[in-house]
Amino acid sequence: MAEDLAESLRAIEIFKELPDSDIKTLAQLCRRRRCRAEEQLVGYRDTTRDVYFIADGRVRITIYSPAGKEIAFRMLTAGDMFGEIAAIDGGARSAAAIAVTDSVILTISAADFRRMQSRMPTVNQALLERLARLVRALSERVYEFSTMAVRNRVHAELLRLARDHMTGPHLANIYPAPTHLEIANRISTHREAVSRELSDLANNGLIERRGRNLVIKDVPGLEELVRSVVAQD
Numbered sequence: 402m403a404e405d406l407a408e409s410l411r412a413i414e415i416f417k418e419l420p421d422s423d424i425k426t427l428a429q430l431c432r433r434r435r436c437r438a439e440e441q442l443v444g445y446r447d448t449t450r451d452v453y454f455i456a457d458g459r460v461r462i463t464i465y466s467p468a469g470k471e472i473a474f475r476m477l478t479a480g481d482m483f484g485e486i487a488a489i490d491g492g493a494r495s496a497a498a499i500a501v502t503d504s505v506i507l508t509i510s511a512a513d514f515r516r517m518q519s520r521m522p523t524v525n526q527a528l529l530e531r532l533a534r535l536v537r538a539l540s541e542r543v544y545e546f547s548t549m550a551v552r553n554r555v556h557a558e559l560l561r562l563a564r565d566h567m568t569g570p571h572l573a574n575i576y577p578a579p580t581h582l583e584i585a586n587r588i589s590t591h592r593e594a595v596s597r598e599l600s601d602l603a604n605n606g607l608i609e610r611r612g613r614n615l616v617i618k619d620v621p622g623l624e625e626l627v628r629s630v631v632a633q634d
Contacts, residue, residue: 404428405433406428406431406433406507407421407424407425407427407428409433409454409456409505409507410424410427410428410431410454410507411424412456412479412480413454413455413456413480413482413507414480414481414482414527414531415482415524415527415528415531416524416527417527418523418527419521419523419524423521427509427517430509430510430513430517431454431507431508431509432507432508432509433456433505433506433507434505434506434507434508435503435504435505435506436458436500436503436504436505436506437500437503438500438501438502438503438504439499439500439501440499440500441497441498441499441500442460442498442499442500442506443483443484443494443496443497443498444494444497445464445465445494445495445496445497446493446494447487447493447494448493448494449487449494450484450487450488450491450510450511451484451488451508451509451510451511452482452483452484452485452488452508452509452510452511452514453482453483453484453498453506453507453508454481454482454506454507454508454509455477455478455479455480455481455482455483455504455505455506455507456479456504456505456506456507457479457504457505458478458479458500458501458502458503458504458505458506459476459477459478459500459501459502459504460476460477460478460481460483460498460499460500460501460504460506461473461475461476461477461498461499461500461501462474462475462476462477462483462496462497462498463496463497463498463499463586464496464497465497470586471586472586472589473583473586473587474496474539474542474587475538476501476579476583482531483498484498485514485528485532487511488511488514488515489515491511545557545588546588546589548630549630551588551590551594551598552594552598552601553626553627553630554588554589554590555584555588555590555594555595555598555599556598556602556623556626556627556630557588557627558584558587558588559584559602559608559617559623560620560623560624560627562575562579562615562617563575563617563620563623564620566617567620571618571619571620571621572616572617572618572620573616573617573620574614574615574616574617575614575615575616575617576613576614576615577613577614578610578613578614578615579615581595581596581599582595606618606619607619607622607623
């Protein structure tokens with residue numbers, strides 16, 4: 402069991418630079434959990450403090466408006482983590498975490514997580530870099546919500562996804578493709594608006610749907626659409 406946990410921990414992004422001895426120490430502190438698709442792992446404003454690492458599967462980070470509308474922030478995959486903010490500052494959970502697929506999750510207590518930070522400098526540095534990336538990403542989204550029309554926010558979201566799934570200098574293959582509703586939830590609009598814009602992009606030859614794949618056929622062209630809106634601001 403400890404060996405299996407150690408193997409899973411080696412695939413987690415912030416642990417990639419750790420020596421085997423530290424991985425084995427962490428394996429003794431972690432617990433493994435299997436969860437079903439659509440199972441809530443963390444609730445918004447919960448007072449739990451555990452930190453979670455995704456060994457397999459996908460997890461959606463989201464909050465809900467008072468009217469029940471879902472606002473999705475991030476989609477996490479194997480190698481990612483969540484829950485670290487509450488473990489660091491002791492506050493309530495800033496968002497909910499929901500399994501998108503059947504997933505395997507590793508958890509560690511907040512106390513053990515903080516001890517790990519102080520004793521393992523490479524993990525602490527990786528965590529700081531991760532938090533810096535999150536701040537940049539959230540700043541980018543605030544800018545988009547404040548200045549961009551819906552169609553331009555669709556372009557910006559597709560470009561974000563494309564950059565994580567590049568298969569060539571101009572081509573990206575996003576798999577599994579997000580649904581129109583998932584994209585709408587990420588950019589605070591409705592599914593119909595996303596459907597219209599994706600249809601226009603397909604008609605213009607920028608994207609193509611192939612089964613569960615969304616192919617971005619012209620990433621530089623998509624970048625130019627986003628850049629032109631930023632330049633006009």
